[in-house]
Structure formats: structure tokens, C-alpha cells
Amino acid sequence: DDLKKQQTVESSDPYALDPKRHPMLHTNSLKPFNAEPPPEILTDSYITPSAFFFKRNHLPVPQVDPASYQLVVEGLPGGVLKLSLEELKTKFPKHTVTATLQCAGNRRSEMNKVKQVKGLNWGLAAIGNATWSGAKLRDVLLAAGYGSDVAQWARHVQFEGLDKDVMGTAYGASIPVNKAVSEEGDVLLAYEMNGEELPADHGFPVRVVVPGTVGARNVKWLRKIIVSTDESSSHWQQNDYKGFSPGIDWDTVDYRSAPAIQELPIQSAITTPSDGAVVYRSAKEVTVKGYAWSGGGREVVRVDVSLDGGKTWQVAQLRGNEKGQGPEFSPPPGRAWAWKLWEVSAPLPPEVQELEIVCKAVDNSYNMQPDTISPIWNLRGVLSNAWHRVKVNIREDAVEE
Amino acid sequence: DDLKKQQTVESSDPYALDPKRHPMLHTNSLKPFNAEPPPEILTDSYITPSAFFFKRNHLPVPQVDPASYQLVVEGLPGGVLKLSLEELKTKFPKHTVTATLQCAGNRRSEMNKVKQVKGLNWGLAAIGNATWSGAKLRDVLLAAGYGSDVAQWARHVQFEGLDKDVMGTAYGASIPVNKAVSEEGDVLLAYEMNGEELPADHGFPVRVVVPGTVGARNVKWLRKIIVSTDESSSHWQQNDYKGFSPGIDWDTVDYRSAPAIQELPIQSAITTPSDGAVVYRSAKEVTVKGYAWSGGGREVVRVDVSLDGGKTWQVAQLRGNEKGQGPEFSPPPGRAWAWKLWEVSAPLPPEVQELEIVCKAVDNSYNMQPDTISPIWNLRGVLSNAWHRVKVNIREDAVEE
Ligand SMILES: [Mo]
Ligand SMILES: [Mo]
Numbered sequence: 010d011d012l013k014k015q016q017t018v019e020s021s022d023p024y025a026l027d028p029k030r031h032p033m034l035h036t037n038s039l040k041p042f043n044a045e046p047p048p049e050i051l052t053d054s055y056i057t058p059s060a061f062f063f064k065r066n067h068l069p070v071p072q073v074d075p076a077s078y079q080l081v082v083e084g085l086p087g088g089v090l091k092l093s094l095e096e097l098k099t100k101f102p103k104h105t106v107t108a109t110l111q112c113a114g115n116r117r118s119e120m121n122k123v124k125q126v127k128g129l130n131w132g133l134a135a136i137g138n139a140t141w142s143g144a145k146l147r148d149v150l151l152a153a154g155y156g157s158d159v160a161q162w163a164r165h166v167q168f169e170g171l172d173k174d175v176m177g178t179a180y181g182a183s184i185p186v187n188k189a190v191s192e193e194g195d196v197l198l199a200y201e202m203n204g205e206e207l208p209a210d211h212g213f214p215v216r217v218v219v220p221g222t223v224g225a226r227n228v229k230w231l232r233k234i235i236v237s238t239d240e241s242s243s244h245w246q247q248n249d250y251k252g253f254s255p256g257i258d259w260d261t262v263d264y265r266s267a268p269a270i271q272e273l274p275i276q277s278a279i280t281t282p283s284d285g286a287v288v289y290r291s292a293k294e295v296t297v298k299g300y301a302w303s304g305g306g307r308e309v310v311r312v313d314v315s316l317d318g319g320k321t322w323q324v325a326q327l328r329g330n331e332k333g334q335g336p337e338f339s340p341p342p343g344r345a346w347a348w349k350l351w352e353v354s355a356p357l358p359p360e361v362q363e364l365e366i367v368c369k370a371v372d373n374s375y376n377m378q379p380d381t382i383s384p385i386w387n388l389r390g391v392l393s394n395a396w397h398r399v400k401v402n403i404r405e406d407a408v409e410e
Numbered sequence: 411d412d413l414k415k416q417q418t419v420e421s422s423d424p425y426a427l428d429p430k431r432h433p434m435l436h437t438n439s440l441k442p443f444n445a446e447p448p449p450e451i452l453t454d455s456y457i458t459p460s461a462f463f464f465k466r467n468h469l470p471v472p473q474v475d476p477a478s479y480q481l482v483v484e485g486l487p488g489g490v491l492k493l494s495l496e497e498l499k500t501k502f503p504k505h506t507v508t509a510t511l512q513c514a515g516n517r518r519s520e521m522n523k524v525k526q527v528k529g530l531n532w533g534l535a536a537i538g539n540a541t542w543s544g545a546k547l548r549d550v551l552l553a554a555g556y557g558s559d560v561a562q563w564a565r566h567v568q569f570e571g572l573d574k575d576v577m578g579t580a581y582g583a584s585i586p587v588n589k590a591v592s593e594e595g596d597v598l599l600a601y602e603m604n605g606e607e608l609p610a611d612h613g614f615p616v617r618v619v620v621p622g623t624v625g626a627r628n629v630k631w632l633r634k635i636i637v638s639t640d641e642s643s644s645h646w647q648q649n650d651y652k653g654f655s656p657g658i659d660w661d662t663v664d665y666r667s668a669p670a671i672q673e674l675p676i677q678s679a680i681t682t683p684s685d686g687a688v689v690y691r692s693a694k695e696v697t698v699k700g701y702a703w704s705g706g707g708r709e710v711v712r713v714d715v716s717l718d719g720g721k722t723w724q725v726a727q728l729r730g731n732e733k734g735q736g737p738e739f740s741p742p743p744g745r746a747w748a749w750k751l752w753e754v755s756a757p758l759p760p761e762v763q764e765l766e767i768v769c770k771a772v773d774n775s776y777n778m779q780p781d782t783i784s785p786i787w788n789l790r791g792v793l794s795n796a797w798h799r800v801k802v803n804i805r806e807d808a809v810e811e
Contacts, residue, residue: 185743187594252776254714256723268711272775305706305775310669313655319785322657342586369785374673374706375653375793380781384720384770392776 023069023175028209031060037129041066042210045134048280052298052350055330056107057137059203064210065112065135067180067245068172071230075214080198084163084236087154094214098200101144101152106195107330108220108346109302110227111136113250113270116278116393123382126390127259133278133397136300138348141218143199147190150236155190159236166190167235168217168228181243182226184219184271186236193306193344195220198231220346221306223270225250240269255386262388270391273304275378277312277351277370278397286399288357288364291406295364296354297325299397303372308345311371314353318365319380319396325351325368345373357403364401424470424576429610432461438530442467443611446535449681453699453751456731457508458538460604465611466513466536468581468646469573472631476615481599485564485637488555495615499601502545502553507596508731509621509747510703511628512537514651514671517679517794524783527791528660534679534798537701539749542619544600548591551637556591560637567591568636569618569629582644583627585620585672587637594707594745596621599632621747622706624671626651641670656787663789671792674705676779678713678752678771679798687800689758689765692807696765697755698726700798704773709746712772715754719766720781720797726752726769746774758804765802 024040034044046061075094082090092100112135114128121130146166155163166189170180188194197218200207207213212229219226225245240246251267279299282288288295295316301309312325327349329339340346351368358364369378379385382395425441435445447462476495483491493501513536515529522531547567556564567590571581589595598619601608608614613630620627626646641647652668680700683689689696696717702710713726728750730740741747752769759765770779780786783796 187743193588252772254712254723254725256714256725268774270776274775274777311655313657313785322655322785324655324657342588371653373669374675374777375671376675376775376777377780377786379778380785384714384723384781385778 026072027070030064030210034061034064035132037131041068042070043129045132048132048134048278048283051134051137051300052280055138055328055350056203057139059139059205059208059211062137062139062211063112063135065224066172066210068174070209071171071173073171073214073230078214080215080231081233082149082153083233085150085154085159090153092149094200097144097149097198097215101148103142104145104195104197105140105142106197106218106220106346107138107140108195108218109136109138109348110218110224111273111276111302112224113391115276116397117390119382119395120386120390120393123386126386126388128390133280136276136302136348139202140204141197141199142201142204143197143215143218146196146198146217146234147192147194149198149234150190155236162238163236165237165240167237167241168231169233169235170228171230171232179232180228180245181241182228182246183237183241184222184226188219188222188271193341195344195346221272221304223250223273223304226271249389250391251389252392253387253389255384258388274392274394275303275307275309275370275372275376276394277301277368277378279366279368279399282366282399282401284399285402287402287404289404289406290357292357294354294356295401296352297366297368298350298352299368300348300350301370302348303370303376306343306345307372307374307376308340309349309370310373312349312351313369313371315367316355316358316364318398319367323353323355325353327351362403364403365398366401367396367398369396427473428471431465431611435462435465436533438532442469443471444530446533449533449535449679449684452535452538452701453681456539456729456751457604458540460540460606460609460612463538463540463612464513464536466625467573467611469575471610472572472574474572474615474631479615481616481632482634483550483554484634486551486555486560491554493550495601498545498550498599498616502549504543505546505596505598506541506543507598507619507621507747508539508541509596509619510537510539510749511625512674512677512703513625514792516677517798518791520783520796521787521791521794524787527787527789529791534681537703537749540603541605542598542600543602543605544598544616544619547597547599547618547635548593548595550599550635551591556637563639564637566638566641568638568642569627569632570634570636571629572631572633580633581629581646582642583629583647584638584642585623585627589620589623589672594742596745596747622673624651624674624705627672650790651792652790653793654788654790656785659789675793675795676704676708676710676771676773676777677795678702678769678779680767680769680800683767683800683802685800686803688803688805690805690807691758693758695755695757696802697753698767698769699751699753700769701749701751702728702771703749704771704777707744707746708773708775708777709740710750710771711774713750713752714770714772716768717756717759717765719799720768724754724756726754728752763804765804766799767802768797768799770797
């Protein structure tokens with residue numbers, strides 16, 4: 010009876026079985042579900058609680074029975090390898106990696122203010138930092154027959170999800186094979202997030218976690234892995250998630266002319282105070298908090314903060330993890346997968362009614378964020394990583410309103 | 411007699427035996443010799459001729475007898491390994507890599523215009539692209555006893571040059587061990603540049619070539635390689651070649667707070683026309699040329715050019731190598747060591763007397779150059795990679811002056 014009712018609901022609305030979500034999330038789209046937490050929650054803890062981790066679904070959340078789940082590995086000389094969830098968990102060592110994931114569209118709303126773009130109107134919280142546990146993709150590929158002979162011709166590892174559109178087309182993406190098989194790439198077939206089984210919105214029972222790489226390649230509800238000469242032929246690999254010059258519009262865009270986004274560029278944003286916030290003169294100082302992260306395993310080494318719109322700068326305190334700071338706590342070079350939270354407290358400048366607070370981060374390749382949005386504007390509104398700016402009003406306490 | 415004369419000269423002037431240089435080079439410092447070619451020469455050929463390749467010497471050029479030269483490898487369990495030049499050439503496979511080298515101070519003169527910095531006043535041509543041949547550092551380290559046991563503790567590979575100051579201190583630098591031993595790192599102990607033996611100014615008989623890494627780590631006149639737990643203790647590793655926030659001055663700088671520059675950020679510059687050049691209205695169009703490069707093996711995927719100071723942009727044609735363009739000619743991911751030259755021809759906009767030409771490049775991690783110089787200004791004037799701008803005057807042909 011219940012099953013029948015469910016199926017009826019399902020046939021009329023493919024999203025009817027989507028999981029419940031936390032009511033504090035800001036919803037950008039309900040079907041498919043896309044939502045982000047209030048920004049200040051991001052800097053409350055180094056690890057983002059799963060409930061507050063941004064949800065970015067392209068399609069309905071698939072209902073997966075873990076007992077009958079099978080992961081399929083194709084394209085290797087040994088033929089097709091099929092793994093049950095139990096086999097994935099027991100046949101391969103379990104690795105845990107703390108990695109930040111960011112949606113390509115994070116901070117798109119700022120680009121929208123320059124000129125309308127196409128895409129969900131993400132604020133600055135389509136990013137989160139979690140602890141992921143699972144088998145190494147490298148280990149599974151080696152067990153499935155990957156070796157030096159395959160390395161001669163293999164160039165990409167493709168992923169397909171169990172999430173499908175009404176035509177039956179599954180979500181898909183791919184990553185370069187060297188990232189997939191590198192010992193230092195740390196690519197996981199994750200079955201846990203923050204020490205618990207993957208939540209439905211984050212890919213239960215198995216997702217790919219590709220540290221340092223755009224969210225879109227971290228395929229959820231993973232069904233199939235294909236070692237190939239080619240990139241995924243999916244819409245999301247070929248005709249989406251690419252960056253273009255600001256002069257390119259929908260009449261002139263040639264998706265073949267740009268590479269698929271993989272590693273993301275240096276990013277930072279202010280989570281508190283929020284734009285338009287009020288601080289009182291009696292507080293004497295203002296505390297600014299935010300996050301900073303760079304793709305490709307590049308470590309954030311500095312965040313500069315300005316209270317005067319970028320004329321003068323001070324250096325923020327970085328918080329990299331729970332263990333401590335300094336070189337002895339640094340991740341191995343090229344494997345800084347997790348963000349740094351940062352904070353700066355500064356005296357309120359006298360005789361100023363408004364602060365324009367700005368942040369910009371630097372990674373260990375000394376890449377910096379661009380100053381302004383217009384020159385990096387692109388028709389799809391991805392890769393929005395200009396300096397983040399918020400305006401704050403200073404109110405004199407004497408004035409009661 | 412000749413020898414005696416030489417020694418007398420040498421004792422009075424350690425630079426007396428420096429080699430002859432091409433008269434077209436712009437000299438920034440004579441002793442030690444630091445010079446760069448006219449910018450437009452850089453875009454005349456994909457491979458920079460050795461004579462025009464920027465010279466960046468910290469000390470006098472050492473006189474090295476190739477017959478008695480010995481390369482020393484230290485810090486490995488097998489004890490000290492010594493290699494003659496002949497052994498280096500015959501005991502290890504010869505590899506050839508095309509790699510761009512850039513001085514950390516390239517384009518420092520633009521920072522100097524914002525506020526005085528300390529350092530040689532480099533223009534935009536302290537960069538060059540050459541073909542380097544030699545043994546792989548990886549192969550030499552493996553032969554000298556590097557293995558999984560060493561990998562447990564080794565963190566850095568230090569280099570010492572034969573060039574010494576008056577106190578006898580040699581030039582030194584180091585790189586992370588994973589770059590040194592990685593199969594994909596392509597670090598060479600090079601004995602040839604552009605198909606000929608290394609010129610004296612470029613490190614004869616052997617230099618390190620660390621593709622994707624700042625010039626300063628590409629130690630010339632290589633004498634010693636040391637596998638270590640620590641970075642080089644040299645001045646140039648510890649107290650130079652680091653980037654700081656624009657607010658840091660010589661009273662507040664703490665060199666321990668910033669990482670040694672290794673991989674360089676995305677860079678591009680306009681080689682022609684030059685700033686202040688005149689174009690005639692009758693030419694109808696203007697051709698703009700330049701170079702673009704990114705460190706860490708990241709490939710330049712796009713160069714945007716503006717004629718109106720950054721308000722509107724067009725995409726330049728890229729030239730990656732002599733073979734061709736397109737994905738089939740791309741280097742393997744993460745191993746794009748060489749620059750791209752670029753070019754754009756555009757109609758002269760009517761009713762404008764002056765063009766402000768601007769370029770900015772994008773690499774395959776979608777890192778972009780910062781818009782302006784002030785926010786990346788640093789007391790040592792390194793890492794100057796803001797958009798490059800040149801102003802060009804349009805002259806009406808009717809007016810004879
Ligand atoms: Mo995304
Ligand atoms: Mo340099």
C-alpha cells in the first residue's frame with residue numbers, strides 16, 4: 010500500500026522522494042534541490058556539518074538500496090569489475106581526507122549584479138569543508154587491472170551517477186587519469202561524510218571525492234567508472250562548467266574552445282559581517298571572518314583584509330585545522346585540500362561612517378584573486394572569485410532611532 | 411704569462427672573466443651581470459635564442475674546467491656520489507624539455523612606479539623559453555640511493571652553485587623533494603641549452619632546470635645536490651624571494667611568515683607595441699603581441715586583450731609551439747612548462763586618439779592575473795603579474811609634424 014502510494018507520487022513528481030533538509034538552508038532551487046547555508050555558519054566550525062553543507066543536485070535524488078547496490082568499473086583489460094558496497098568497504102583500505110568542495114557557481118549572484126548570467130543565483134556559501142572516508146579510486150583501478158599498459162592510452166576517468174533525467178540520461182563527468190591514479194591525488198570513492206554514512210543529498214551510498222577539483226566532477230550516487238581515451242561526453246563535461254572571456258555571449262560561445270573546469274582558482278570571502286550590517290561606535294573594533302581556499306592542492310598562505318575598499322591592507326590570522334598552525338602542521342606540498350578559516354579584529358577608524366571591507370587570498374603558487382568582477386564575468390556565471398567586498402555602517406550610539 | 415695576467419685581473423675584479431654579452435641587451439646591473447633583451451625580441455620566436463635569454467647572475471660567473479668538474483650528491487644512505495661531466499652525460503638517459511624560466515623580479519619596474527621597492531629594475535623581458543637537455547634529477551637521485559626509505563624523511567633537495575661571494579659563500583636554493591623525484595616533475599640537470607652546451611651565463615657546465623618554478627631555484631654552475639629534511643639555509647631561500655602583503659615594510663617584515671617562492675602565478679605581457687608607441691590612422695588596424703605563461707605546469711588556455719583600458723575584451727590567438735594548436739598538441743596535464751605567444755589584430759576604433767591596450771591571461775586552473783599593481787605591491791618587488799597595460803597614440807596621417 011505504502012509502496013503503491015510512493016510509486017504514484019514518484020510518477021507524478023520525480024522529486025517526491027527527495028530527503029528532508031534543514032530549514033535554515035537558503036533554497037536556490039527546489040526541484041532539483043539546490044541550497045546553501047547562512048554564510049556565518051561556515052566560519053562557526055572548521056568542519057562544515059553535513060546538514061549545512063551546500064546541496065547541489067542536478068536531478069532528483071535517486072533511491073538506492075545499499076544491499077543490491079553495485080559499482081561498475083569498465084574500460085580495463087580484465088573486463089568489467091562489479092563491486093558491492095560491502096566489497097568496496099572491506100576489500101580496500103579505508104582512507105580519510107579532509108577536503109573542501111566548492112560549486113563552480115559559488116558567488117554567482119555577484120556576477121549577476123554586473124550583468125545577468127544563466128544559472129542558479131548562488132551566494133557565497135556554495136562551499137563547505139568535510140571529512141570524507143572511503144576507498145582510494147587508485148586502489149580500485151589497480152585492482153580492476155589498471156597498469157603501465159593502460160597508462161599508455163588512458164587519459165580520462167569518467168563517472169556516471171544513478172541520478173537520471175526524464176529521458177533516462179544519467180549525470181556524468183570525468184577527471185584526468187593522472188589525478189585519478191596518482192598516489193598524491195587522494196581521490197576517494199567515499200561512503201562516509203564527517204564520520205557517518207553519506208547523506209542522501211551527498212551521494213548515498215557512494216560518491217567520488219576529487220580533492221582540489223570543482224564540485225561538478227565529484228559525482229554523487231556513483232554507478233559507473235569508465236577508464237577512457239576521452240572525457241565524459243555528458244552535457245556537464247562538454248557544454249557546461251567551462252569559463253569564457255567576458256566578451257563571449259550565447260551567440261558566439263564555442264564550448265569546444267575552453268577546457269572543462271577541473272582545479273579551481275584561489276578564492277576567499279567574508280562570512281561576517283554581512284553586507285549592509287551595522288556596527289556601533291562603542292564596539293571600538295570590528296571583527297571580520299571568512300574562508301579561503303585554492304584548488305589543485307595549493308595551500309592558502311595569506312589573506313589580506315582591507316577596511317577602506319582596498320587602499321590599505323592588514324594580514325588576517327589563519328586557522329588551518331584543529332591541530333595547530335605553522336609549517337609542522339602544513340599538509341604535504343600539493344595536497345592542501347582543505348580551506349583555511351581566517352579572522353581579523355581591527356579598531357574602527359575614526360570619522361568614518363561606512364567601512365568597505367575587502368578580502369583577498371594568496372595561495373602557495375602566489376596566485377591572487379582578481380580585483381573586480383566585470384573582467385571575469387562570463388555568460389554562465391562560473392568561477393566568480395574577485396575580491397569579496399561588504400559595506401558596513403558605523404552607527405553612533407548616541408543616536409537612538 | 412696570460413694566466414698570471416688573468417689572476418691579477420681576477421684578484422682586483424672578480425667580474426673580469428665574465429663572458430661577453432650581446433650588445434642589444436638592456437643591462438640592469440653590470441657586476442653582477444643582469445640584463446634582458448628588448449621585449450619585442452621575445453615574440454619573434456617561440457624559442458628564445460640563448461644570446462637574448464635574460465641573464466640573472468647573483469655573483470661573478472665562475473670559471474669551470476669541464477674536464478675536472480665534479481657534481482657531488484649528498485645526504486643519501488649510499489654516501490657521497492661524485493659524477494664527472496662525462497659520467498652525467500653517459501650514465502643517464504638524456505632528456506629534452508622545453509621550459510620557460512622567469513625571474514621573480516620580472517616586471518618589477520612597474521611596481522617601482524607605484525612605490526619604490528628594493529631590487530633590480532627589471533622590465534618585462536626577464537623571461538625566456540628554451541629547450542634544455544640533460545639527465546633527469548630523478549634518475550641521478552635514484553642512482554645515488556634515493557628510495558622509499560629516504561622518502562620517509564626527505565623533504566627538500568638543496569642545490570649549491572660554484573658561484574661564490576667574497577666571503578666564499580656559494581649561491582644556494584632548494585625545491586620540495588616531491589618535485590625533484592616525481593616522474594612528471596621533469597627536473598633536469600641540464601648540460602645543453604637550445605641544442606648547444608650551456609653558455610657561461612646560463613650555468614656552464616651544468617645547471618638545474620626546475621620547470622614551472624621561479625628562476626632562483628634553477629641553480630646554475632651546479633656543484634652540489636643535498637637531499638635533506640630542510641630547505642636550503644641560504645639567504646636566497648630564507649630571506650629573499652618571498653612575497654608579502656602590501657602593508658608590510660622593512661620594519662615589520664618577518665621572512666619566516668611567508669613561503670619561499672616556488673611555482674609562479676599566471677603571467678602575461680605585451681611585447682609590441684611598446685608603451686608610448688605611435689600608430690597611424692591609415693594602418694586601419696593595430697597588431698598586439700605578447701607572451702603568457704603560468705607556473706606549476708599549468709597551461710595557458712586564454713589571453714584576453716582590451717584596447718579600451720579593460721572595458722571590453724577580445725580573445726587573442728595563441729601559439730603554443732611549432733607543431734600546432736588544439737588539444738592533440740597539448741602537453742600532458744600538469745606539464746605545460748613552456749609559454750604561449752599570442753597575437754591579436756584589431757581595427758583602430760574611430761574617434762579615439764589614444765589606446766590603452768591591456769592583456770590578461772588565464773591558465774587551466776582558471777587562475778587570472780590581478781587587475782592592478784598596488785594591491786600586490788611588496789617591498790621586494792617580486793611576483794609583479796597584474797594586467798599589463800601600454801598606451802599607444804593614434805596619429806592622423808593628414809597632420810604632418
Ligand atoms: Mo557546481
Ligand atoms: Mo630571479
